[in-house]
Amino acid sequence: GEDVEQSLFLSVREGDSSVINCTYTDSSSTYLYWYKQEPGAGLQLLTYIFSNMDMKQDQRLTVLLNKKDKHLSLRIADTQTGDSAIYFCAESIGNYGQNFVFGPGTRLSVLP
């Protein structure tokens, strides 16, 4: 079945870049997403990438997609303490791509 994997923890120093990695299994995924969840809150859509793209940049966020290896990454430049959260990778599956499969989430800790 579909599976999305992520490393569970990442610690970086404030001002450094963070790179969160994700691997997925469904090669027919149309879109891949990154969501951010702060404690006790819902999920905030950060960015998404269409499967025929290999890179997307949005301010401090850079998404890289290697479709051959089914590998997705999220790079956060100049990481701030406010970036501390859980980051979920998700792939869209199904005939209309409407169902999402989420990874376990990567807990990013930003150290001062």
Added chain:
Amino acid sequence: GAVVSQHPSWVICKSGTSVKIECRSLDFQATTMFWYRQFPKQSLMLMATSNEGSKATYEQGVEKDKFLINHASLTLSTLTVTSAHPEDSSFYICSARFPAEETQYFGPGTRLLVL
């Protein structure tokens, strides 16, 4: 971006009672909404897909008589946890599919505690 709200944010109830959670898309129409459950320090588990004007589609292992879903309008879906028990205590999150962007926008979640 699109906004999805949930109500209530917190609910504490006695075992055996029923609890209704509302999910609203505030600035767009959503023909499809989703209900997820999240256990502490875990990822989201899809419970069901809610389609406006038709029956919800439940994931394997989710009791449809226990978790009643009604998607009566293009901006509102409700999840009713019937005869709630302590094991139903969890964080319930809804999302709405935003057609123009092929994305899902999530509500802030509802924390349910059943005593």
